[in-house]
Amino acid sequence: MSSGLYDGGIKELAQLDVSPEHLADPDRRASVDNPFCGDQVDLEITVEAGRVTALAQRVRGCMLCQAAANVVAQSAIGLSSAEIGHVHSRLAGMLAGDSTPDWAPPGWERLVLFEPVHRHRSRHGCVLLPFRALLEALC
């Protein structure tokens, strides 16, 4: 009866401890909220030549938000704003229902775990919130 959202690895992904809450000397910070539910992501990064070199975040959110944040923490290092924006766009497209096979970009394959979320429109923002935080920090 658990709606299928929490099977297939989301829970395990959410429970990973993959990033610290703070960096010693961050270059940029972003703090974003989901006004719908109050979820919050406070993110710090260091950037070199326009690419993310380190990331820390404090996530106060649901399991979907936590899981998405952990994917971001593990996969965003070395990427630019444009590349992160591309991933965000593909993910948002999948959630909106217009995904194609292999929609998840290389290095981001674990995002397929979020495919069941597309049926739950009220939860799309939970998955996208960590990406919003990172894109805001890279602006």
Place this chain on the structure above:
Amino acid sequence: MRQVTGPVSKQAWSPDKLRQQFPILQREVGGRPLHYLDNAATTFSPRCVQDAVAHYENHSRSNVQRGMHQLGIEATDAFEAARGSVARYLNAASCDEVIFTSGTTFGVNLAAHCLGQSLQSGDEIVVSQAEHHSNFVPWQQLCQHYGVRMRLIPVLANGSLDLSGLDQVITERCRVVAVSQISNVTGSITDLQTITRQARRHGALVFVDGAQAAPHGPLDVQALDADFYAFSGHKCYGPTGIGALWIRSPVLASLPPFLTGGGMIERVDIQGTRYASGYRRFEAGTPPVAQAIGLGAALDWLMTLPWRGIRAHEQALSRQLLAGLSQVGGLTLLGEAAAQDRAPIFSFDIEACHSHDICQILDGYGVALRGGHHCAQPLMQALGLVATSRASIAVFNTDADIAALLCGLHDAVETLR
């Protein structure tokens, strides 16, 4: 709420017959019966409310106050009868004290805007830290705009108001105290008598947000000794987009208009405008006629209900829910622990289980809960929380609704941990 009198029935009141008046309760969600426990956000309307709105739309739809034709007269009669229903429900001294609004939020904004013009530097506005954003942000904006200090009544660890230092918060500088009668998060019932007494000592006005109290039976604003009382129709079994603001007559007469335009004037010429008196000064433009008529029907319906029996039923459901929640490990309940000391609104936090995930899983059981900050982020911050799950009980809820909630909750905890 008004004191309930009358004989005690030997048989407990049951909502079984009353439920037949709510067509929406017949529907299913995902193949399961609907267990709607999000009544503090919006509740359902009985057929008599829907019929009243349909009757206006199908028989008398026209503008009010200025119509010289039969339909206009009928519409005006129905609209003003609805105002009378609001006045009776609130036990207002006069219909002239009742302003139709779009809901509680509009009522707070109206009061804040109108009172702002009389404030001076050094004045203070007092709100509680448990307020809904609707009764917080307008006052915060007012204070920032006029350079007035905003002071807070703090909360206890369970989210109920801490009135122990009230004489330090409401002082001779206070001009307005704005508090809710019942918290939309904790279900705590505010000790308005103590707050009003302290406010009166210093000549401050008292604004009461009645959004969560109004659905639970007829009120007595005169006994409250407040100056403003706002509530919403959609939480009182009425339509959306309608509410009312009661203002004590002398205060109402002293206030400048809020919105200006048609319907709120006595005369307009190129030199200026003379405004209408009474509630009309605050109802610019064509009002939400159908919605007001629906609200009147809802309040008329509420006034026919056997409130003594209903409150006993609500308390029985509350005890059932509280007992079930106490069996959930890691659960923290906000508000008072005993059913008789609170309204039937229950917010809880479960360790390692986010409210959004809980609500998602409960939806699979046909159980409609609310999860999030409930538009009360200052309260959440005080309690060190981001979000809670909330169940809120209405007159049509049954023990089956509570059982479904508890069953789903155990599954949710098992799934999420």
